[in-house]
Amino acid sequence: MSELKYQAGFGNQHSSEAVPGALPLGRNSPQRVPLGLYAELLSGAAFTAPRVENLRSWLYRRQPSVVVGGYQPLDHAFLKTGAAQAQLSPPDPLRWAPTAIPEQPTDFVQGLRTLVVNGDPDAHTGMAAHLYLANRSMERSAFINADGELLIVPQQGSLRLTTELGRLDVRPGEICVVPRGMAFKVAVDGPSRGYVCENYGAALRLPELGPIGSNGLANARDFLAPVACFEAEPGAYEIIKKFGGQLWRAAQAHSPFNVVAWHGNLTPYKYDTANFMTIGSISFDHPDPSIFTVLTSPSDTPGWANVDFVIFPPRWMVAEDSFRPPWYHRNVMSEFMGLVLGQYDAKPEGFKPGGASLHNAFVPHGPDAEAFAKASSAELKPHKLDNTLAFMFETRWRLQPTAFALQGGSLEANYAACWQGLNDSFPA
Numbered sequence: 001m002s003e004l005k006y007q008a009g010f011g012n013q014h015s016s017e018a019v020p021g022a023l024p025l026g027r028n029s030p031q032r033v034p035l036g037l038y039a040e041l042l043s044g045a046a047f048t049a050p051r052v053e054n055l056r057s058w059l060y061r062r063q064p065s066v067v068v069g070g071y072q073p074l075d076h077a078f079l080k081t082g083a084a085q086a087q088l089s090p091p092d093p094l095r096w097a098p099t100a101i102p103e104q105p106t107d108f109v110q111g112l113r114t115l116v117v118n119g120d121p122d123a124h125t126g127m128a129a130h131l132y133l134a135n136r137s138m139e140r141s142a143f144i145n146a147d148g149e150l151l152i153v154p155q156q157g158s159l160r161l162t163t164e165l166g167r168l169d170v171r172p173g174e175i176c177v178v179p180r181g182m183a184f185k186v187a188v189d190g191p192s193r194g195y196v197c198e199n200y201g202a203a204l205r206l207p208e209l210g211p212i213g214s215n216g217l218a219n220a221r222d223f224l225a226p227v228a229c230f231e232a233e234p235g236a237y238e239i240i241k242k243f244g245g246q247l248w249r250a251a252q253a254h255s256p257f258n259v260v261a262w263h264g265n266l267t268p269y270k271y272d273t274a275n276f277m278t279i280g281s282i283s284f285d286h287p288d289p290s291i292f293t294v295l296t297s298p299s300d301t302p303g304w305a306n307v308d309f310v311i312f313p314p315r316w317m318v319a320e321d322s323f324r325p326p327w328y329h330r331n332v333m334s335e336f337m338g339l340v341l342g343q344y345d346a347k348p349e350g351f352k353p354g355g356a357s358l359h360n361a362f363v364p365h366g367p368d369a370e371a372f373a374k375a376s377s378a379e380l381k382p383h384k385l386d387n388t389l390a391f392m393f394e395t396r397w398r399l400q401p402t403a404f405a406l407q408g409g410s411l412e413a414n415y416a417a418c419w420q421g422l423n424d425s426f427p428a
């Protein structure tokens with residue numbers, strides 16, 4: 001596949017045209033758009049949202065999105081939405097082994113498997129964590145999620161996303177975000193697995209940096225938006241829409257990827273986690289993991305995120321007289337974790353790439369007995385944690401597992417046993 005072009009910068013007012021002269025200049029909606037195109041506004045924020053949070057793009061397309069047939073419900077046994085469609089969560093730590101990619105033909109949408117959910121998309125609160133398991137590209141089929149924005153974290157296999165605004169290639173180690181309401185399809189290059197955070201709340205953005213200053217963590221210039229690109233082949237399309245916790249399907253006589261030019265700041269984007277500038281302790285103690293926040297979706301209580309996307313990338317550990325892995329803790333926030341590659345320092349053996357864990361509100365967790373023993377006796381010389389990428393979707397609302405999560409076959413029977421070796425060493 002040819003190398004794609006991108007436009008750099010988080011939240012920029014980008015503009016792009018696939019055909020010279022297609023983009024109107026000086027106004028958004030001229031009486032006649034060049035080349036017979038239709039102007040269409042896609043609003044990802046209320047018109048009156050504050051300027052810094054306002055998200056919208058103008059699309060210039062061969063036919064407007066309203067040219068589509070009627071929608072019929074489409075069943076999906078494993079895709080769940082909001083707390084209402086989940087099960088009661090036991091207050092135990094939960095962990096899932098990697099789920100196998102099916103043998104039968106499965107595309108990205110068919111391969112979605114919801115593990116945990118909270119909130120309610122109609123209240124613009126909460127999130128879902130899904131796995132995707134796919135071995136087939138979406139060809140003449142497009143997906144639109146009206147319930148939430150999608151943060152995609154590939155774990156195995158590279159994806160090519162075709163979106164209304166252009167294409168993105170995303171491989172393990174990179175992530176991408178598709179705005180709520182934007183049509184896209186996913187092509188795979190073989191058996192593919194990864195994680196998806198469906199964010200029902202405020203759009204993801206870069207976290208504030210406070211005393212860190214004006215640089216660091218995920219730098220804005222490393223976020224890449226696509227350039228305009230449209231499909232010229234005639235022929236019908238299936239449009240699948242997630243709308244109110246239900247999939248719907250409609251037929252359309254033409255490709256929805258018919259945008260010849262666009263401008264605006266509501267765009268899909270990708271980010272290579274290798275560009276994340278990590279900050280850590282250069283004296284003592286293990287800092288809070290918020291130093292690894294890539295993107296955050298705030299709730300209406302300052303600091304209490306609807307979702308934080310946090311990564312644990314390769315980094316140096318140098319702290320003196322310190323227990324270097326995460327501390328034992330209980331957290332009002334709920335922590336869903338995945339592993340893209342390598343080992344996670346708190347669970348070096350038990351947590352596998354493609355697996356997942358849930359440490360819900362106030363559920364105690366921390367390094368397993370093996371990690372504790374190693375870290376409490378290791379020589380504290382500078383040590384590089386390398387070939388590793390774990391991540392966390394952290395949310396202020398308790399996450400509830402789905403029936404698939406509890407009964408789908410990947411749930412570990414006795415995850416909590418990994419802490420049973422933490423003996424009482426107090427001198428009697």
Ligand SMILES: O=C(O)Cc1cc(O)ccc1O
Nearest residue numbers: 288289326327335346359365
């Ligand atoms: O539970 C976890 O493994 C995630 C985590 C990592 C860390 O470095 C500190 C706290 C925390 O919750």
Ligand SMILES: [Fe+2]
Nearest residue numbers: 331335359365
């Ligand atoms: Fe934790």
